[in-house]
Amino acid sequence: MDSAPSKRQKIDHSEPSSENVLQSTTTAGLSKHRIFVLEAEELLDEAALDYAATFPSADALLGDIKTTIESIEPHEPLPLVEAALRLEKKHRVQVPFPEPRPPKDCNYKAAFAKLTQFNVVGSYVSKTMVRTQKDHAIDMIFVVPAELLQEKDFLDLRYFYKRAYVLAVVAASLKKKYGADADLSFEHLNGNPLCPILSLRPKDKETQDLQNYRIRIIPCSPDGFFPKSKLHLGACLTRKADEKESAPPAKPTPFYNSTLVAEGCSLAYLKTIRQIEKKCASFKDACILGRIWLQQRGFGGAVSHGGFGHFEWALVLALLLKGGGDGRGDAVLSTSLKSTQLFKAVVQFLSVTNFAEKPYVLGKGDLEAPSDSGPVIYDADRQLNIAFKMSPWSAAALHQQAKWTRSLLNDGTVDQFSPTFILKTDFPLYSFDLVARLNHYGSFDQAAEVDSRGKVWQFGSKVYRILKRALQDKELGERARLIHIRTPESSPWPLDERPKKKKSAGVEIGILFNPENMARTVDRGPTAGPNAEEREECARFRGFWGGRAELRRFEGDTIRETVIWNSKSPVELCEEIMRYILNLHLRIGVMDEDMTFYGGAIQDLLPLEPTDSAVFNATKKAFADFEKDIRELEDLPLHVRRLAPICPELRHASVKLPPLGPNKSAPRPLDTVVSFEASGKWPESLAAIQRTKVAFLLMIGSLLEKSKEGKVRTLVGLEDAKCEIQNLAFLDVLYESGPSFRLRIHSDLEETLLERQVKDKTQEQHVRTRATALLATLRRFHTHLPFHSQTISTFVTRFPALSPTIRLLKQWFNGHKLSYHFTDDFVELVALNVFFSPYPWDAPSSANTGFFRALLFLSRWDWRSEPLVLDTSGDMSQVDRAAIETRMEAWRKIDPMMNHTVLFVATSHDTTGLAYTSSEGFVKPSKVVAARMTALAKSACQVVREEGVELEPRRLFVPTLKDYDIILHLNSKAAKGTQKTYPSNGSEGVDGERERHSKFKNLDERTGKELLPLAQHPAEVLLDHLSAAYSGPLVFFRGALEDMTIGAIWNPQVQKKKFRVNLPASYKPGAVASAQESDDDDEERAVDVDLNKEGILAEIARIGGDVIERIEVKGF
């Protein structure tokens, strides 16, 4: 906008007036936002937990436990080890000491004093639990009395030993009391190996079944007992006994220190949260929303779940409401905000603060943290790093998830609610392009463990550091957007045992590709130069990459350190790099079973080579040549306006690669359409236009043959036309060098005339219906498909993973014999949709994730009431979308049984919603088939969910033949034979198989003759005819054209009919009815007839002849 005075704008109407501005505010996303709020309210209602039902008699039990614990007799100090032994002997309770266990000769004393401070904390008091939680627990804390502790106990796990002892004493007394009525066990608080707690799962009084909830009894330290100044993140508080004072300063132990601080903060946080709950009415709801959001993304308070759970969410939110961020201390959020607003605010906070890289301070204060302390969200008031349980990878993942959700919440065009709260996103197959499992911890230095997080975690962090350097190096170009590591969960153990040493359950690694860089085969490192800096860089590079690093000369005479990889596809490349680098640094992967990679198996189903796109490009190049040849024809009466491809092969979307170069089988020309400049010469009659087109094709053919003599062969083929006014012919152009194209002509006048017929109310109904179907076909061929081809071609280059995703998805449709009922373009749009609205993730970066998410979309798409809208040109307004929805509603009202409109798919080019799901006047697919697609996708997703990474992808592609009533087994030899036809010589060749075929090549008449192209694939012709003949009684299912089994099911609605003329199929007189009817003299009465199934099958056998080998019928 220019700086024109506002007065002038009012007069000038061409300016974007107030109207436009208002429109944009009322429409853009507002409606979606409103719905989001309403839906969130519903969710809160739905998720609310019935506390009385979930925790029957919990309050009484809690009181009971409290009195039990209070009544424990104190005892005088004893040496720790001796006290532990006594406890074990007397009560059969093992003290759950953390590792390393106290040495035998330690001289700490353990005592017990009366416990006085109890509290129930956590979401039970706040009432912020939800129904879908994995398990429900009441947290009860007691404070370890100060008189049992010494100030120096913060050193060397001493506090934790004493804490464990106190807990064991409590456990012993509770065991005595509840041994029979409850299940008691130890577990680690949030998987923190320093903090064992007691978990008590009560039994139902009557049935003796275990209840669905448990009570967690958690010891904690008195608030402020330990000097916080000594517990800062940089301090090292665990020293080895053998360490000398003179040794270099030990590594800091941030995790240990933070655990100690957290031990003392339980009550303080309880207070803080209670205060905020009072001040801010929607705080609880926002916490519930946060809990659900985290839960759906697999985050939780436990170390193995990322260390950011509901409690951390509540704390961050509370501190944002109270203190504010960035060390300034002003409140960031207002307490009067609504729950959804608070939720969005926290998501926003998590998406913009990258606290994994740079510590973030909440409240007024300052923080000096060592650089490698991991993710830090520092609560300045209590001097605690809230994120201390988080790992660098979980912080990165949380950051990424928050970013995705934020972009989702900013996108006003899609359903914001389901991806945010309903969809479960932490299935590795949906989230990661490559999943690997390390079964072996490699060479591991026990002594290196200082920070008490446990061996597995330590190992994971090492793997992470190496992979991050290898795959996320900014200078080389990031190969991966996200590296995720999942460590096994810690599990509870019985009171009389020691915590189980984990069997090597393995570490799971998930990699999310950066599709632009993952396919890179040459890594260019630093330039090798003479100066010291460069030399150092090179040494570092060599140090990391080891023997694979070599010097290479590149263009511009630069010499660089380089790593060359041998694999081709992104998945294989990633695997190669991981195997190499982990082996190099950690000695993992020496044995094959050390490392398992998942996700590669899908490659076997459909070999997706990186060279595929070169083949597609070559085909496109051939098309460009063809276009040039056509445009260069001189004697054409009209100028070519546009020559456009309309087949999947020319948009990187066919399952099979288009053949390159000369090949032996019959050519299958690629479909293209041509339109000419507007002309008044077309005759004003549809039939005449069609004949003119044939003449035109003949002319183009002969001109082409003349101009490219010897290099090209042209043939005019006839369509299998039903009437005179539809397209009658096409021109096949066969190049000697291999490629072949099929040309159809578009005439503007034809469209106008048909439109006129459709609108003309004086015409007979059947004429108008026919015109409508013809017009739809015409528009499909000459408007929608060219646009669609262009769109897909554009997005294939924008999203490298789109082409393989489409092809995999088509393969799936083929596998389940659905392809016959779906148009190619529909499947392509479904795949594209996964890239357009990828929420809750972002656009897939490999075929695997793209495919799985496309299946997920199909399984969830409620096509009965929702249209699929793709904004392919990027300028679809809210009004357009609303119009599409209205149109769909209107269709559903007109056609509630969905006989004529089923799937509703609209794009920027076609807002009618039917162009991609109908063909030749028929709806594709019908309701039955669409329902089958959804059912199949649902069960596929179920399998994906259940099997996880262990999934054998082949399972998803295997059809279940038992669903079909009839299976036609084709004879593959005869079917292949039908694809080879030769031009007949003269008139006698009508049924020319009587031509002489000799065994000897030189006597065979066919030698030297060229194969005819396929006007239509014979398999298609056969099935089309069967479908047309039996459109009433049978629905046929077939996958790819090469599919040798065709399934079919009987239509249950036409099994029995009243006799009349023009029945929908072949019927036989009903057996029972006939007996009665013969007595009846009344001949006019309607008589029942049954479907003559055997008769129909015999007919099919006759039609198929030698092509059908066997007809398998269910039930015979």
Next chain:
Amino acid sequence: MAPCPPTIGGFSVLPVTIPPLPSFPRSVLHYLYVRRNAPKIPAVDDSRRLFLTNVPVDATEVHLRIVFATLVGVGRFESVTFEEDRRESRTDAQPAQAARLSAHSKKRKRENEEAERAAEEAAACLPSTWTRPLRKSGSTAVVMLADEKSVDQVLKAIAKVHKSKKYPSWGDVDKFGAGKAPPPLGSNWLKAHNRLSYPDKDTLQTSIDAFSVLFAKKEQEAAEIAKRMRNEPDEDGFVTVTRGGRNAPASKNEAEEAKRKMIEKDEKKKEELTDFYRFQMREKKKEEQAELLKQFEEDRKKVWAMREKRGKFVPKS
């Protein structure tokens, strides 16, 4: 197999045995339903015709000829017209003008002229791409027999067949006689279709030329009729408006274009006056608010509807 009634709803039932095939090795019965032809618009030869329904999909004239030969002996069967053949009409191939005017034209054509025209039209047809068509399952056909007596005989023979259980056989190759067998189905049929889809270029060109000649002729005829009918009142005293008069109506295209332009002009005029007065702005604002409220209600309804479909609001596990 249950006994089959000799008649059903006015039709005689004619069971036909279908010989087994290797891919479906069972011998089954197909049922043809036959009655005298009695169309709504009676024709001269109706008494010689039989109406058949539930014709097998692969039926050809030869097939039916054999069936009738087994029933009443050779020589009674004359011809058959299938459902698809009867429906075909060629009115599409006329120029638009001719189609419109032919309704008004009362001139009777002489017979030889008609025959000539039929031959021309046949020449203008594109060659068929099928050696043998398939019928739709359950379709009908009309059989012409030699004389009226044959019709009675056939119906009698059908009644007899029920007693003797000697049903005629379908597609009995032996009876076809040399060279008379219909072209085979199966792979040969598919291959022949592909071959026929690519006719000889010269044949194609000839047919197209024939069509253009015919089309031009028709156009000319139409023009003549139009000329004749101009200024010639019909029996009710009306004069048909035809193209080419002194004040000839513009072509449809031009008329449409003009109309579009007029509408555009009107719209532009209207647009200039919106947001001109204050009250317009005020009203607009009110409308917008009402719209917002309405949308809110709609959204709420939507959410309610979603809740009806239980499970929408439960986070997946």
